Amino acid sequence: MNTATLAATLLVGLTRLITGVRAQWIDRTPPVPGIQRVYFANHASHLDTLVIWSSLPPPLRRQTSPVAAMDYWNRPGPRRWLAVSVLHAILIERGTGGARESLRHLIAALDEGRSLILFPEGSRGDGEHIGELRAGLYHIARERPDVELTPVFLENLSRILPKGEYLPVPLIATTRFGRPIRLEPNEERQVFLERARQTLLALGGRA
Amino acid sequence: MNVTWDHEILLLLGGILALLVVASVTGWWLAQRLRSETGRAVIANFNARTKSWWIMTAVFVAAMATGGxxxxxxxxxxxxxxxxxxxxxxxTHRAxxxxxxxxxxxxxxxxxLLVYDGWYGLFAIFIPVYAFLFIPARSALAGDTQDFLARTAKIQWGLMIAVYCVSHAPALLMLEIPGYAHENAKLLLFLVVVVQLSDVLQYVFGKTLGRRRIVPSVSPNKTWEGTIGGIAGASLVGALLWWSTPFGFWAALAIALTINLAGFAGGLCLSAIKRDLGVKDFGTLIEGHGGVLDRIDSLCFAAPLFFHITRYFYT
Structure with a gap:
């Protein structure tokens, strides 16, 4: 076991300890590994990525890379090591400027067989509402239609570590994995993105 | 805080072991025999509970074995x-x-830490005085006044039940009882055995004889038959365990009865909280039982009473 694997195991343990995270799969059991997925989730906390990653069963976790913001994670030192070596994250530019380039990175990762964790809202919300989803999810769905788009609703993360706080309160988080959605033939971008957003809301019982 | 193992404690543990074996064998035997759908569901839950009891007992005994x-x-x-x-x-609010x-x-x-240190004076007032005054002050500093009183009360009540009340169980180890030095582990065992046995017997009597519900809107499972049978049975067992405590037979009976009544009140109050919050269980950690709070609801109310009765009359 090398340092990165050890760090990953510790990180999963620590995340479970702080958030007591419980994973709920809509069909009760986690799906089989092997199928490529993009897990897309609501975003309210810095812990979101770790919580989804930790609640995946190990075989699924090993094939999954979180998508993270370059400006925050690509700093020399432990941060980049954590993102790249431990979590196998894919770092992308935020904002519309590098959108095409970012998409290319994500497609390349999918073509290498990775699954992705994506927060299509782009930035963290207040935990109550889900903002409009960015176009990346639509482009992935169009470019790689065989990839399963699995909605994940994160519950309580905005209470555990809300935006603007740096100390967590150890409440119990829940990750609820829903049934995958796919892009319908001829479905408009806005229609698809709104449908994806509604899926998340319904999963959280907020629709 | 020193805990020694004498033949009495081994006898108590042997008794618990025998009880678990009997429960497991009975559950296994009933699972073979019962055919009806509802009967099988009840037995499946009973067996899940028994299995969890084995684990809980093992954890509890291992913790005791390491001393205070x-x-x-x-x-x-x-x-x-x-x-x-x-x-x-x-x-709760963001604030x-x-x-x-x-x-x-x-x-x-x-x-x-106060329990471990045995600092009774501060242990007894730390949460009801200092934490209770600090909580609203800290929340007020955050600036959000909406539902202020209710929010404060929720956090205070949470600390009271889950921390303050529960901490009285291990606090039994700090009591200095003349002629009972280093034997306090048996008091903790007495409290846990009597209160949990009362829960088990209320469940067994309730399932077999239960007819008339006490407060259906709060707890559909609490019946007069189950409650009286369970409390009487567990109190009797408590009295019969007098030899392991500093109490005489009749005192042990009275104390066991008192903590069982307190335990009943605890179960009822926590059920009321669950109904208010719209949930069936507090959690899912213990298979067949629900959350930790579902398992220790009676203990929350029983522990402080048991602690103070023992401290007042026996130290």
Whole structure:
């Protein structure tokens, strides 16, 4: 076991300890590994990525890379090591400027067989509402239609570590994995993105 | 805080072991025999509960075997999980974030440090005085006045039940009882055995004889038959265990009855909280039982009474 694997195991343990995270799969059991997925989730906390990653069963976790913001994670030192070596994250530019380039990175990762964790809202919300989803999810769905788009609703993360706080309160988080959605033939971008957003809301019982 | 193992404690543990074996064999035998759909469901739940009892007993005994520190740590952990279950289900505001941080990471550990240290004077008032005054002050500093009183009360009540009340169980180890030095582990065992046995017997009597419900709107499972049978049975067992305590036979009976009545009140109050929050259980940690708070609801109310009765009359 090398340092990165050890760090990953510790990180999963620590995340479970702080958030007591419980994973709920809509069909009760986690799906089989092997199928490529993009897990897309609501975003309210810095812990979101770790919580989804930790609640995946190990075989699924090993094939999954979180998508993270370059400006925050690509700093020399432990941060980049954590993102790249431990979590196998894919770092992308935020904002519309590098959108095409970012998409290319994500497609390349999918073509290498990775699954992705994506927060299509782009930035963290207040935990109550889900903002409009960015176009990346639509482009992935169009470019790689065989990839399963699995909605994940994160519950309580905005209470555990809300935006603007740096100390967590150890409440119990829940990750609820829903049934995958796919892009319908001829479905408009806005229609698809709104449908994806509604899926998340319904999963959280907020629709 | 020193705990020694004498033949009495081994006898108590042997009794628990025998009880678990009987429960497991009975459950296995009934699972073979019963055919009806509802009967099988009840037995499946019974067997899940028995299995969890084995695990809970093993953890509890292992903690006791390490002496005082193990028991204090175990109950601190139970408090932590119970408080987490309660606050997770209770709506709090964004402005309560830092207050909650204090509750989990300052008040809870300090309370158990006071137990370990045996500092009775501060242990008895730390949460009801200092934490209770600090909580509204910290929340007020955060500036959100909406539902202020209710929010404050929720956090205070959570600390009271999950931390303050529970901490009285390991606090039994700090009592200095003449002629009973280093034997306090048996008091803790007495409390846990009597209260949990009362729960088990109320469940068994309730399932077999239960007809008339006491407060259906609060707890559909609590019946007069089950409650009286369970409390009477567990109190009798408590009296018959008098030899392991500093109490005489009749005192042991009276004390066991008192803590069982308190335990009943605890179960009822926590059921009322669950109904209010719209949930069936506080959690899912213990298979067949629900959350930690579902398992220790009676203990929450029984432990402080047991502690103070023992302290007042026997030290």
């Amino acid at each position: 520190i193990g028991s204090v740590l175990l109950f601190a952990l139970l408090s932590f999980v119970a408080l987490r279950e309660l606050i997770t289900l209770t709506p 309560d974030h830092r207050t909650l941080f204090w509750a989990f990471f300052v008040f809870l550990p300090v309370q158990y």
